[in-house]
Amino acid sequence: MSKIKILFVVAVSCLLISCQQEELVMLYFNGEIITMSADEQVVEAMAVQDGLIVGLGNLESLSAQFPKAIRIDLGGKTVIPGIVDSHVHAHEFGQQTLKANLEGTTTEEEMVSRLQAFFPNPMKGEWLLGFGWDEGEWASKGYPDRAALDIAFPDNPVKLQALHGFAGFYNGKALEIAGIDSNTPEPEVGAIIRRENGEPTGVLETSAQQLVNRFVPEETVEEAKRAIISGLETLKSKGITAIHEAGMTKLSLQAYLELDAADLLPIRVYGMLNGNDDQMMEEWFAKGPKMDLDRKFLVKGIKVFYDGSLGSRTALLFGPYSDNPKAARMTERISISKIKELATKAADKDFQLAIHAIGDLGNDRILDVYEEAIKNKPFDHRWRLEHAQVVYENFYVRASELGVWVSMQSSHAVGDRNWAEDRLGPNRIKHAYAWRNMLDNQVPFILNSDMPGEPWEPMQTLYFGVTRMDLQGNPTSAWYAEQALTVEEALRAMTIDGAKSAFMEKMTGSLEVGKFADFVILSENPLEVAPHKIKDIQVERVVIQGK
Incomplete structure (x- = not known):
């Protein structure tokens, strides 16, 4: 074959491939696309190809860039990034x-x-x-x-x-x-x-x-896999495209690994190991994190249960419980010396600690551990406190300086409001469920559901965060309304910041060129509807990696 013919064949092949790729572009338009990016919050059109976002902006420019794109009319609906529920128990949910x-x-x-x-x-x-x-x-x-x-x-x-x-x-x-x-x-x-x-x-x-x-018959791995898939599919149907699985047992970890290997996970899962399990931690400290962002299942977090709960009076407080101190049984589920060992190894092996701490004393002690470990070896740790329900007055400055993330649940505030002030009294309650205090003091902040223990659907989580009311609209004046979030703040804490708290922000959490096309189409715009109507917004479609 002559050189001219070879060049002709190559040129035609490239043209065909180019056209073929252009035909696969999906162009979403005629809606409000809330990107949650730092550059441009709302755009009118988005182009998706091969599971990635390839264009954002106005319809005219994207139509010129992708003239043969398949056009998808949003009909005035709203698009947001897929929700990252950054503290869930999906396996347990599927078992229910x-x-x-x-x-x-x-x-x-x-x-x-x-x-x-x-x-x-x-x-x-x-x-x-x-x-x-x-x-x-x-x-x-x-x-x-x-x-x-x-x-x-x-x-x-x-x-x-x-x-x-x-x-x-x-x-x-x-x-x-x-x-x-x-x-x-x-x-x-x-x-x-x-x-x-x-x-x-x-x-x-x-x-x-x-x-x-320990006497209850345990699930098999196959049963666990079915429960996980059931739970994740339900979460996906409500607009959740990524979760942080907070504390995996050996069984659930094995099930997740097998599901990921078979490409069966319907959404992204950031797995947190059970830091209270010595054998599991020894094994994973030896092998290191699993952080291939092209896979749906990642492992880098270590969830540790430290104290108990406020409701059962087992959380660690500096002072006695205000309502019934004799009934309190403040609990350490793991010693501080053991947590220090975990922190040293986690820092050395590049794992993220995420420690359950409810009471002000519990949170203060964990900050002490974090401060010692981080100052000994500064690195991009993004270590977390799960719940941080009650904190001491100096907590905000310390957490901000250390770069410690707080992982908080909007449903807990409205769910606990009937007894929380009884437990804490009029002074400590001012630093409980204190979302606004966290943000105003530049504490890295994420908002999540802790499902299945509370109402967990994303529009409910968003509604609780903005209104500080329950689903029935109580209390009518909002519970400690000064701690409420704006819609944009709550959305950020449920999307891009949720992704960032799991080292996933380069690929998901916001709608930006080069990221996975993980997004949700909503019936209404949460930035525009009345706050009390946010809970009624419907999820009309969920797209993960363009599908």
Whole structure:
């Protein structure tokens, strides 16, 4: 073949490839596209090709740049970046299809009724599982007692997980299997709640739950994979395109790894290892983080449970609880010396620490650990405090100077408002659920759901953050309204900053040229509707990597 013919063939081939690529461009227009980028907040058109954003701007210029693009009319709808829910328990959420829902129950008899409806004919010896009773609400009036459960289910062990996971409620059969009775000594961490005669009521706090939970039959990896996929698909349907899975067990970690290897994950998952699991941490410190941004599953975070919860009075406070100090059992679920060891290794191996701390004393102690580790080895750590519900007055300046991120949940403020001030008193409450204080002091801040313990849909999370009201619009004057966020601040904390807190901002979290086309089409613009209507905005379409 002559040189001229070869050049002709190459030229025609390049032309065909160019046309073919141009035909694959999807051009979204006639809507409001909120980019959450630093440069340009809202544009009228966006071009997507091969899963990436290739153009943003006005329709005229993008039409000229991509004349053969497939045009998609948004019909006046709003586009936002895919939501990054930066603190979830998706595996647990997927498991809930196998458990009785006890949310909103206020009596033991109501719990029994729901269990009987969910498990009408249980086989003898079968474990009956439930979730969702609110340990905070119950602790205010007195924890439940197992008597009604024992009568209703004498032959079946019962395990009922509390709403936030800081307590479990078990019947006599479950306690019998675990060998727990009036003579059982208190565990090193956690508490066995007892009747006046010393018999266990059935409620076990924090780590004491493991006395019984280790006897519950464990899922197989295949069952875990099905639960995870179920949970992630539901999250995706509501506009969530990436999550941070906060504290993976060995089983869930294996399930995620297998799902990722088979390209079966429907959304992006930033996995946090269980820092309370010595064996898991030894293994991963040896191998290092898993951070291939082209994959859907990443591992770099280490979630550590330090103190308990405010509702159950197990969070660590500088002073006594204001409402019932005798009922408080402030809890360290892991020693500070052990956390210091983890911090040293995490800094050395380039892992991110994300430590659960609720009370002001708990948060102060963790900042001490972070400060020591970070100053010994300065690096781009992006270490986090999960919840930071109650903080001391000097917290904001310290966290800002250290660059420590706070990971907070808007649903917790409205969910806890009925008893939070009782627990803390009029002074400490001013530094509780203090989102505005964090932002005003330049503390890196992300907003998330902690699902499945609270209402978790993104438009609900956004609504809570902006209004400080529950879904029924209570309280009508907003609860400590001075701590509320603007819509733009809340959206940023749920998108680009959520991505940045997991080292993913170069590929997702905002709509910018070169990033993955992960976005959500909404029925209305959250920047323009009345705040009380944000919760009613519908997700009309979810796109991940252009699909």
